[in-house]
Structure formats: structure tokens, C-alpha cells
Amino acid sequence: MFTPRADRHSQIIVRTNRYSVPVRLLGKRVRVVLHASHLVVYERHGKAARHERLIAKAGCRLEPGHYLEALIREPGAFLGATALEQDGSAGKFTPAHDARWDQARKVHGERDGTRALIEALLLGRRVPHEDLVAGWLPPCGPGP
Template sequence: MLGLSRARVETDRWIAFRSHFGIESFYCRPGIDGAHEKGGVEGQIGYFRRNHFTPVPEVGSLAELNEMVEQWDLHDGRRRIGSRPRTIDEYFAVEQPLLLPLPDEPFETGRVFTPRVDRYSQITVRTNRYSVPVRLIGKRVRVVLHASHLVVYDQHVEVARHERLIAKAGCRLELDHYLEALIRKPGAFPGATALEQARSAGKFTPVHDAWWDQARKVHGERDGTRALMEVLLLGRHIPHEHLVAGLATALRAGALTADVVALEARKVAQAEDEPPVTGPGQTPGNVTFLHEWRLAHLPPDTRPLPSVTPYDQLLRRRRASGGDHREGEAQ
């Protein structure tokens, strides 16, 4: 603030924001001289806070809170302020044609950082550490930090996305980022911090543990853990719920290979995408054998049934020639 005038020292981010949307900044006078210039805005903010944020709403995420605020805002549009003859929405309908159109390109509100990936395949952003794929070790990446999450880019390609840590000196690791390294050193997998966090987040389920235990009994500690790594790598192409269903089916069948898990997971995905084929008297839960399915889909056969009458004539000739031969022997 410069003296008691309307002038302000604007930050670079605010200049970029108002330039993007074509906003002309105009500031109130500080102190008593400008108290009357912003009373209406502050009064309506107070009304909204008292009616919607008192008591403080309990939500599970910032996205949920934003959705609630949007619904409250839509409801307030039907309200009249004081004794005015029109609602807020009706007044806005008059003003809207006078406003400039919004720009086509969105404005990036996140803050940008360019940290270097350390030897643990992690980056540090605002005192907290986040994992990235191990292939990026030693490289510098671009991070866009938002209020509730952060996105990591290698050049222009998104390589990681994390929920933002609020406390200081925290660490958030993604198990998938370390799979290429762990498959070469499977002995480090059981004690990995990324595995512990995956369990806590529900991404590494009891089904994973059961399949892993059985794989180690059958294939041995090292090869069984490697087989699990191959299954986890499938998660890059197969949805998590389908992969867990494939693991459960393969475990019941005693098939402890990644190929079988992939096959069963794709069966689950196909069953969700396509309705089951049913025939007469067949329920969707019945098993249909392949030859039965093919027969059910063949067109009706309208040809007449085959006849063996011509072959009967051959049999009569054979009997007659046999009888003549026996009469010659008797003579």
C-alpha cells in the first residue's frame, strides 16, 4: 500500500490473473475514508457465512465443500435482498449481457516449482516429499501445486499426481513409482515404506496379501514376490477393482501367475461392458459351454432330413448275389 491513496503494489500472480480475464483493478481507500466503499460486499459475505458456515460444515474433502458452496450459491440466486422487487438471479440476467465473455483458455491457479528428483525418486515441495517414477532420478521436473493436490510433469507429460500434504516434513509415496526398482530387488519389497502407505490407503488389499503369501509358498520368497510385482504392474493398464477381482479368482483356482490374473481381470471388465448371453430356460448365472453357444447362434436348418433308401438297394443286391453263390456250391 502506498500512503493513503488507491494505489497498490500488485503481485505478479495477481497481475497475470486480471490480465487473463481482462479485469481492471480498482481499490478502496484505506481506513475510515474508504469504509463506506465496501460495506455492501462485506455485508453479503457476512450473510453467506452466517447462513451457511455457521456451524462449520463437516466434509470429507475440499471438493465436497466446493460442491456444497455451489448449491448454496444457486439457492441464494432465488433470494431477494431487502425489499428489492427482483431476485439476485433476475438482476444478474440484466447485467450478464454487459459483461465480457470468459476466455477460452483456463487460467492456471497453481503455483509452479521445478525441483530435482533425488536418488530416492522423490521431490521436495514446501518442506514435504513426494514420489515420482524411478526413471526420473536426477532429472528436474515441473510441479504445479494446488490447494488440495499437486501434479508433476516431465516436459509436458503428467507423470505423478498426489494429494497435498498440509503438515510440514511429511512424505507421500506411490508404490507404483518404485515397481521397476523393486522387481530387480524383491527382498526390499516387504519393508518398503511405499507398501505400508499403499496398505493404509487401501490400494494394497488383503486379497493382494493372500495371493502374495500363496505365491511365495509355491514359487519361493524371491520368485513369488516378483510374480506379485508383475501383477502390480498390470495396474497401469487395468482398473484397480478389476485387478482385485482377478486376483481373487486366480487365488481360488490356485493359479499364481500374472498372466492368469490379467486374463481373469479382463473377463470381469468384459462382463461389465457386455450383458450376459442367455438362451431359452437359461439364467444369466448359468455357465454356457462354447459349442452350446455356437449352436444357439446358428440359423435354423430348413433342409429335409437325409434318406438312406438308395443304400438299401445295395444291401438287397448283396443278399441276392450271396444267395446265387451258395446255390452254385450246393450243385
């Protein structure tokens, strides 16, 4: 059991490794239960995050979903986000996401198209992934 404080990058350190937590936890202490293959981060009201455990030292595991509330205000930071790169290499940010993002940026411009993608990803917290992808992929453009 560990009780690290989330830093200004919305990350905690557990045994030399960095793990992301939701931005709402900036500056707050959390409780971490370390298991053999994963760790679970708890806040006062329940579970806040779950990560596969990093075995090597000084590693970093980031979840883009933890940063979405901050990125909606600064969508320009989304493209270079380290968490997005990790998600892409893990296969979570798929070619379908990339295609939809490209389309949204063509129709709405860089900033608003990126904001539309982030809003869809935020919606994914309440909607099952399969339903989100099925409903999210229709062409974007002006409404009726």
C-alpha cells in the same frame, strides 16, 4: 509452480514435504503445479504423478507404483518398502493382495512369489483395477 530435481530415492521436495515420482525420473528436473488440495508432477512428455497435498511440514507421501520397476530387480526390498506401508494404511494394498502374495510365495518361493506380485501390480497400470483383481486372484501354481 516449482521445478525440483528427483533425488536418488525417486522423491522430490515441495515446500518441505517429500513426494515420490516414477524411478525413470531419477536425477531429472520436473515441473510441479501446486493446487489447494493436491499437486501434479509433469515431465517433458506429460503428467508423471499426482499426490494429495501434505499440509504439515516435513511430511512424506510415497506411491508404491513409482518404485515397481526398481523393485522387480530387487524383490526382497518390497516387504520393507515405506511406500507399501503407506499404501496398506490407505487401504490400497488390501487383504486380497496380501493373501495372493502369501500364496505366490508358498508356491514359487519368497523371491519369485514377490516378483509375481510386483508384475501383477505393474500390469495394473494398463488394466483397470477391478479387472486386475478379478483376473489376478485365481490360484497360482503350475500351468496346464
